[in-house]
Amino acid sequence: MEGVDYLADERKKAQFDVDEMKIVWAGSRHAFEVSDRISKLVANDPGFSKEERTMLPRKELFKNTLRKAAYAWKLIIDLHLSEEEAEKLRCFIDEPAFIDAHWVLTSCLTLIFAYAKLLLWAQRNNRKGGCPWPTRCKFGCYAQTELGHGSNVRGLETTATFDPQTDEFVIHSPTLTSSKWWPGGLGKVSTHAVVYARLITDGKDHGINAFIIQLRSLEDHKPLPGITIGDIGTKFGNGAYNTVDNGVLRFDHVRIPRDQMLMSVSQVTKVGKYVQFDVPRQLLYVPMVDVRQTIVADASTALSRAVCIATRYSAVRRQFGSQNGGQEIQVIDYKTQQSRLFPLLASAYAFRFVGEWLKRLYTDVTQRLQAKDFSTVPEVHACTAGLKSLTTTATADGIEECRKLCGGHGYLCSSGLPELFAIYVPACTYEGDNIVLLLQVARYLMKTVSQLGSRKKPVGTIAYMGKLEHLMQCRFDVEQAKDWLKPSVILEAFEARAARMSVACAQNISKFDNPEEGFAELAADLVEAALAHCQLIVVSKFIEKLQQDIPGKGVKQQLEVLCGIYALFLLHKHQGDFLGTGYITSKQASVANEQLRALYSQLRPNAISLVDAFNYTDHFLGSILGRYDGNVYPKLYEAAWKDPLNESDVPDGFHEYIRPLLKQQLLQTARL
Ligand SMILES: CCCCCCCC/C=C\CCCCCCCC(=O)SCCNC(=O)CCNC(=O)[C@H](O)C(C)(C)COP(=O)(O)OP(=O)(O)OC[C@H]1O[C@@H](n2cnc3c(N)ncnc32)[C@H](O)[C@@H]1OP(=O)(O)O
Numbered sequence: 001m002e003g004v005d006y007l008a009d010e011r012k013k014a015q016f017d018v019d020e021m022k023i024v025w026a027g028s029r030h031a032f033e034v035s036d037r038i039s040k041l042v043a044n045d046p047g048f049s050k051e052e053r054t055m056l057p058r059k060e061l062f063k064n065t066l067r068k069a070a071y072a073w074k075l076i077i078d079l080h081l082s083e084e085e086a087e088k089l090r091c092f093i094d095e096p097a098f099i100d101a102h103w104v105l106t107s108c109l110t111l112i113f114a115y116a117k118l119l120l121w122a123q124r125n126n127r128k129g130g131c132p133w134p135t136r137c138k139f140g141c142y143a144q145t146e147l148g149h150g151s152n153v154r155g156l157e158t159t160a161t162f163d164p165q166t167d168e169f170v171i172h173s174p175t176l177t178s179s180k181w182w183p184g185g186l187g188k189v190s191t192h193a194v195v196y197a198r199l200i201t202d203g204k205d206h207g208i209n210a211f212i213i214q215l216r217s218l219e220d221h222k223p224l225p226g227i228t229i230g231d232i233g234t235k236f237g238n239g240a241y242n243t244v245d246n247g248v249l250r251f252d253h254v255r256i257p258r259d260q261m262l263m264s265v266s267q268v269t270k271v272g273k274y275v276q277f278d279v280p281r282q283l284l285y286v287p288m289v290d291v292r293q294t295i296v297a298d299a300s301t302a303l304s305r306a307v308c309i310a311t312r313y314s315a316v317r318r319q320f321g322s323q324n325g326g327q328e329i330q331v332i333d334y335k336t337q338q339s340r341l342f343p344l345l346a347s348a349y350a351f352r353f354v355g356e357w358l359k360r361l362y363t364d365v366t367q368r369l370q371a372k373d374f375s376t377v378p379e380v381h382a383c384t385a386g387l388k389s390l391t392t393t394a395t396a397d398g399i400e401e402c403r404k405l406c407g408g409h410g411y412l413c414s415s416g417l418p419e420l421f422a423i424y425v426p427a428c429t430y431e432g433d434n435i436v437l438l439l440q441v442a443r444y445l446m447k448t449v450s451q452l453g454s455r456k457k458p459v460g461t462i463a464y465m466g467k468l469e470h471l472m473q474c475r476f477d478v479e480q481a482k483d484w485l486k487p488s489v490i491l492e493a494f495e496a497r498a499a500r501m502s503v504a505c506a507q508n509i510s511k512f513d514n515p516e517e518g519f520a521e522l523a524a525d526l527v528e529a530a531l532a533h534c535q536l537i538v539v540s541k542f543i544e545k546l547q548q549d550i551p552g553k554g555v556k557q558q559l560e561v562l563c564g565i566y567a568l569f570l571l572h573k574h575q576g577d578f579l580g581t582g583y584i585t586s587k588q589a590s591v592a593n594e595q596l597r598a599l600y601s602q603l604r605p606n607a608i609s610l611v612d613a614f615n616y617t618d619h620f621l622g623s624i625l626g627r628y629d630g631n632v633y634p635k636l637y638e639a640a641w642k643d644p645l646n647e648s649d650v651p652d653g654f655h656e657y658i659r660p661l662l663k664q665q666l667l668q669t670a671r672l
Pocket residue numbers: 100101104109110111142144145150151152153154184282283285286288289291294295298377378381429430431432433436440443
C-alpha cells in the first residue's frame with residue numbers, strides 16, 4: 001500500500017482478529033495462502049491490467065482477452081501452477097473468457113470437463129480406445145441452448161439420426177429455432193462442443209442425448225463442412241461479458257462416428273438398437289448440478305466485492321451534519337445506509353458458508369454416483385437449483401444496491417460496480433432461469449409433503465418436514481429482543497414458516513382435480529414457498545458453521561452478529577410470511593426489528609475490518625471507490641482525465657456539428 005491510509009481510524013476500531021477472519025473467509029489457512037499469493041501475482045503483473053476494459057471496442061476487447069488467456073496459460077506452465085493455483089489465477093484475472101471452458105477441459109476444473117466427466121461416467125463400459133473429448137491443443141464449449149428453447153431442455157430440436165449403413169450419426173438443425181444459441185466460447189474459439197440433440201433411430205425419437213462434435217479445423221480454424229458458426233452479438237454493459245464469444249451454431253447433415261455419443265444413460269449399438277441403461281434418465285442433467293454448485297460458491301465472491309467497495313466508500317464519503325466547521329457525518333453512520341448495507345455484508349458471509357457446505361454435499365453425491373447410488377440426486381438437484389436461484393438473485397440485486405449506496409460516483413465505470421453488475425446479472429439466467437429453478441424446488445417440496453404419511457422419512461435439508469405436526473402448531477412464546485439471538489429460536493421460526501407455506505400450497509393444489517393444473521395456477525405461491533425453504537437452508541448452514549470451533553479473538557462473536565443480521569433481516573423483509581403463517585405476532589416482529597437495529601450498531605465499528613477480511617487486492621476490486629487506502633477523490637479526479645474524450649479540449653465532430661449550430665445561434669441572436 002502506498003501513501004496515506006484514509007481508513008486507518010476505521011481499522012483501529014476492529015474488535016476482532018482480522019487475520020484469523022481472513023482464514024475463515026478463505027476456508028482454511030492453506031486456501032488463504034494460495035489466494036493471497038496468486039491474487040498478488042495477478043495484481044502486480046501489468047499483463048493483467050483491467051483499466052481500459054470498459055473503453056475498448058468489442059473486437060479489441062476480445063483480442064485482449066485472447067492475449068490474457070494465452071499469457072495466463074503460459075504462466076501456468078512456466079510456474080508449474082497446480083490445479084488449485086490455476087483456478088485461483090482464473091478467478092483473480094477477473095475476466096470472463098472462452099478460456100474458462102478450456103481450463104475446465106484440461107485441468108479438471110472447467111465447465112466442459114465438469115459436464116463431460118459425468119457424461120462419460122458410464123461410457124467406459126461401451127467404448128474402447130481414447131476419449132474423443134479434446135484434451136490438448138483444442139477448445140471446447142457446451143452447446144445445449146437453442147434460439148427457440150433454453151429452459152425447456154426436452155423441447156430442443158437439433159436431431160442426431162443414426163445411420164446403421166455407415167455407423168454414424170447425422171447431426172442436423174431442421175429449423176431456424178433449432179440453431180444453437182448462447183454457448184460461451186462457441187462463437188470464435190471452440191474447436192469442439194458437447195452438443196445436446198434428439199436421438200433418432202429407425203424413425204423413433206428417444207429424446208435428448210449428448211454428443212461430442214468437432215466444429216472447426218485444427219489447421220486453419222475454419223468451420224468444418226456443413227457447420228455454420230458465429231458470435232451472437234454485443235451484450236449488456238461496457239466490457240463486461242463481451243469478452244466472451246457466446247455463439248450461434250447450425251448443422252447441415254453433419255456426420256460423426258457412433259462412439260461420439262456420450263452414452264451415460266443409454267446406448268446405440270452398431271445395428272442401431274437403442275438400449276436404455278438401468279440408471280435414472282436424470283443423470284443426463286447431473287452436469288448442470290455441477291456448474292450450479294460452482295455458481296453458488298462464486299456468488300459470495302461477487303457480492304463481497306460489491307459490499308467491500310460500498311462499505312469502504314461509505315466510510316470515506318461524508319454528507320451533512322457539520323458542526324462548528326467540523327467534518328460532516330460519514331454516510332456509513334446513517335441508519336438507513338446501515339440497514340441497506342449490513343444485510344448485504346451478512347449475506348456475503350452467509351453465501352460463503354452455504355457454498356462450502358454445498359460443495360461437500362456435491363462431492364458426496366459424485367462419490368455415490370460412482371457406487372451407483374442415486375438416492376440423493378433429487379435432494380442435491382433441489383439444493384443446487386434453489387441455492388443457485390437464491391444466491392444469484394440476491395447477489396445481482398445486492399450489487400445494484402451497492403451502486404446506489406455509492407450515490408452518483410457509483411454510476412461511474414471507475415467505481416467498478418457497473419461492470420461487476422453487467423458481468424454478474426446473467427447468472428440469474430444462465431445455468432437455469434431462477435424462477436424455473438425455484439419451481440423445481442417447489443416440485444420437490446410438494447412431493448415431500450405428499451409422501452409424509454408413507455414410510456419414507458424425510459432426511460437432509462428436508463428433515464424438518466418430519467416434525468410437521470409440531471411445526472404446524474408451535475407458537476413463538478418469548479417477548480424480549482435478545483431472545484431473537486438464540487439459534488434454536490431463529491431456526492424454529494424459519495422451519496415453521498417454510499413448512500407452513502409448503503403445506504398451504506399442497507392443500508390448495510389438492511383442491512384441483514388435476515394436480516398439474518393446480519401447480520400451474522399456484523406457481524407464484526410455490527416460488528415463495530421454495531424461497532422460504534432455501535432461506536432456511538442458508539440460515540441453518542450459517543448456524544451450523546457457528547457450532548464449529550472458530551479460533552481468533554472476537555471472530556466467532558462477529559460471525560454471530562452477522563448470522564443474526566442475516567436471519568433477522570430476512571424475517572423483517574418477509575414479515576408477511578411469518579405473520580401470515582401465524583408463527584409470530586406483530587409485537588414479536590417489532591421486537592425482532594429492535595434486535596436487528598442493535599446488531600447493526602454492534603457491527604458498525606467492525607464494518608471496514610469485516611470487508612478487509614475478504615483480502616481483495618485493489619486490482620481485483622477494480623474500483624476507485626473501494627481502494628484499500630480510501631484515497632478516493634484525488635484518484636477519481638485523475639481517472640477522469642484518462643477518458644479518451646479528454647484527449648483533446650476540442651472534441652472530434654466540433655467543426656461538423658457544434659460549430660455550425662453555434663454560428664446559427666449567433667446569427668439568430670444578432671437578428672434579435
Ligand atoms: C464458462 C466457463 C465456466 C467455468 C467454470 C465454472 C465456473 C462457473 C461460474 C461462473 C461461470 C458460468 C458461465 C455460464 C455457463 C452457462 C452455461 C449454461 O447456461 S448451459 C445451459 C443450462 N440450461 C439449463 O439450465 C436449462 C434449465 N432447464 C432444466 O434444467 C430442465 O429442463 C428442467 C429442470 C427445467 C426440467 O424440465 P422438465 O419438467 O421438462 O423436466 P424432465 O426432463 O421431464 O425431468 C424432470 C425430472 O428430472 C429431475 N431433474 C431435473 N433437472 C435435474 C438435474 N439437474 N439433476 C437431477 N435431476 C433433475 C426433476 O426433479 C424431475 O424429477 P421427477 O420426475 O420429479 O422425479
